[in-house]
Amino acid sequence: MSWATLWKTILIFTLGGYSLLVLIVIIGGIGNIIDMLKDLRPPQTTKNSADSSHD
Amino acid sequence: MDVFATNFATIDWIIVCVYICFPVIIGIIVRKYIRQISDFIVAGRSLRLFIAIATLTGTELGLVTVMYNAELGFKHGFSAFHVGLIETVCILAIGLTGFIVYRLRQLRVMTIPEFYEKRFGRNVRIVGGIILALGGILNMGLFLQAGARFMMGITGYSHPAGLKIFMSVMLIMVLIYTVLGGMVSVVLNDFMQFVVLSIGMLIGSVFAISKIGWDNLFKAPATVDQTAWFNPMSEGSGFGSIYVIFMVVLTFSAGALWQSGTLRALAAKTPRVAKQLYAWSSVSYLARRVIPMLWGICAYIFVSQTPHLLKAFQGPKALNTQFGMPIFIAKILPSGFLGIIAAGMFAAFMSTHDSYLLSWSSVITQDIVAPLKKDKLTDKQRLLINRITIVAIGLFLLIWGLWFEAPVSLWNYMAVTGTIYLAGAFTVVVAGLYWKKASTVGAKIALYAGLLAVLGIGPWTRGENVPFYLTDKFIGVMTFVIAFLGMIIGSLLFPDKKPALETSPGGTE
Numbered sequence: 001m002s003w004a005t006l007w008k009t010i011l012i013f014t015l016g017g018y019s020l021l022v023l024i025v026i027i028g029g030i031g032n033i034i035d036m037l038k039d040l041r042p043p044q045t046t047k048n049s050a051d052s053s054h055d
Numbered sequence: 056m057d058v059f060a061t062n063f064a065t066i067d068w069i070i071v072c073v074y075i076c077f078p079v080i081i082g083i084i085v086r087k088y089i090r091q092i093s094d095f096i097v098a099g100r101s102l103r104l105f106i107a108i109a110t111l112t113g114t115e116l117g118l119v120t121v122m123y124n125a126e127l128g129f130k131h132g133f134s135a136f137h138v139g140l141i142e143t144v145c146i147l148a149i150g151l152t153g154f155i156v157y158r159l160r161q162l163r164v165m166t167i168p169e170f171y172e173k174r175f176g177r178n179v180r181i182v183g184g185i186i187l188a189l190g191g192i193l194n195m196g197l198f199l200q201a202g203a204r205f206m207m208g209i210t211g212y213s214h215p216a217g218l219k220i221f222m223s224v225m226l227i228m229v230l231i232y233t234v235l236g237g238m239v240s241v242v243l244n245d246f247m248q249f250v251v252l253s254i255g256m257l258i259g260s261v262f263a264i265s266k267i268g269w270d271n272l273f274k275a276p277a278t279v280d281q282t283a284w285f286n287p288m289s290e291g292s293g294f295g296s297i298y299v300i301f302m303v304v305l306t307f308s309a310g311a312l313w314q315s316g317t318l319r320a321l322a323a324k325t326p327r328v329a330k331q332l333y334a335w336s337s338v339s340y341l342a343r344r345v346i347p348m349l350w351g352i353c354a355y356i357f358v359s360q361t362p363h364l365l366k367a368f369q370g371p372k373a374l375n376t377q378f379g380m381p382i383f384i385a386k387i388l389p390s391g392f393l394g395i396i397a398a399g400m401f402a403a404f405m406s407t408h409d410s411y412l413l414s415w416s417s418v419i420t421q422d423i424v425a426p427l428k429k430d431k432l433t434d435k436q437r438l439l440i441n442r443i444t445i446v447a448i449g450l451f452l453l454i455w456g457l458w459f460e461a462p463v464s465l466w467n468y469m470a471v472t473g474t475i476y477l478a479g480a481f482t483v484v485v486a487g488l489y490w491k492k493a494s495t496v497g498a499k500i501a502l503y504a505g506l507l508a509v510l511g512i513g514p515w516t517r518g519e520n521v522p523f524y525l526t527d528k529f530i531g532v533m534t535f536v537i538a539f540l541g542m543i544i545g546s547l548l549f550p551d552k553k554p555a556l557e558t559s560p561g562g563t564e
Contacts (some may be wrong), residue, residue, distance in 0.1 A: 003286050014346065017338045018253070021256070021335070030107050032105045033246060036106060
């Protein structure tokens with residue numbers, strides 16, 4: 001295989017493979033962001049529960 | 056015809072200005088999620104696979120990456136592709152085996168020097184932290200300059216003060232939102248920037264190829280060595296066998312241990328996600344090299360066919376070769392789309408800067424200041440030190456970028472300055488994880504040996520007829536060899552009196 005053919009193959013693979021990866025990551029990434037923000041959300045201290053302790 | 060003539064119009068400026076407001080807004084919104092230092096540095100170790108891929112790509116595909124790879128393509132043609140191929144194989148190997156990254160994530164460390172302490176003690180952590188920060192900050196020393204050159208080339212703003220103006224504005228923007236939001240804002244912005252930049256790069260490639268023509272693309276221009284344009288082993292290509300060896304060692308060690316990339320693995324939700332992240336991202340690593348190199352190659356072919364442009368890049372007053380790609384892009388892309396590409400590239404600039412600023416400030420806070428204060432700092436104090444350090448590094452970048460020029464090429468500068476840290480770190484981490492006899496003395500020798508790489512950015516590396524032992528590539532390879540030998544000889548001659556500290560992971564995730 002000549003160098004030119006090797007680089008041509010690499011270029012085609014890169015453009016095709018990366019296009020596919022971008023699609024997959026966009027679809028999967030949105031769900032991941034929602035989950036991450038849920039993980040990081042501070043624990044809720046509700047006013048009702050604090051009030052009820054004084055009852 | 057003006058060399059800097061461009062299709063960039065008012066509409067493109069509007070697109071760029073609107074777009075760059077988003078990261079700042081996100082930085083302000085996510086501030087409420089930052090409660091402790093691990094939220095700031097590793098996003099509370101909450102990254103799942105796809106967002107981790109986006110953020111790793113966002114970090115490792117910066118404007119500076121596009122610039123140095125495009126410059127390689129512009130100067131060396133298709134032979135530059137070998138760097139991308141080697142890097143991809145290395146990243147895939149790390150992803151499939153989990154070499155280094157899996158065990159580091161299991162250990163729940165936040166920075167590489169934190170591992171040094173677990174394995175070799177506090178002194179090694181401080182020494183390692185200083186060398187890492189030095190190498191890392193020097194490494195990003197030309198980011199701002201390269202980014203400003205891109206913006207000048209694409210907008211056609213060739214005023215003598217253009218470099219200073221662009222560098223200052225770009226720095227202020229990135230400092231604001233990195234200081235505010237830490238890793239959470241970095242991750243969210245990286246995702247947005249991954250989407251815009253990736254789509255922009257793919258469409259930009261279609262424009263570039265259609266301008267040159269698919270068949271013409273694989274014909275070497277008449278102005279270059281026909282063999283060297285394709286064959287990286289040919290000495291005329293500017294690479295050669297020593298360079299190829301240097302790239303194998305460098306890209307493998309950087310893949311596993313470059314702090315900004317490894318930080319993503321350490322922030323992954325589980326060690327398994329850290330491993331998968333690398334396997335999937337090997338495609339991104341290939342794209343971040345090959346696509347900008349393709350643009351650089353197309354740019355050179357275009358320049359070689361346009362006499363007044365060819366003249367501008369030749370002779371004693373030749374334009375810096377980093378201008379080749381942006382000048383080409385500015386001439387072939389239509390207005391409107393040019394704005395989207397500029398915004399995407401500016402986003403890439405910011406996503407890389409924020410991560411690197413965060414990486415090096417984290418190292419200074421966690422691995423130098425905190426150990427020196429015997430870990431008596433509160434989370435609030437650590438956050439403050441992190442934020443002050445980010446601003447201080449930003450100011451250094453401004454001064455260094457205005458003063459220093461890469462002696463050989465931007466990528467060679469990046470490779471050699473990266474070696475300052477990587478030669479020692481790779482040796483110390485590999486030996487620390489996989490060799491029981493590795494000792495503290497061996498680790499220190501290996502870390503100090505990395506400093507030899509500084510010789511690779513000296514003025515003696517510049518020019519045509521540099522003896523091989525003074526070339527940056529030879530100095531780079533030898534730094535790795537000396538660090539490796541230093542670890543082995545130091546460990547065998549000066550073994551630790553106490554048994555190795557515990558570095559096996561506690562529990563599974």
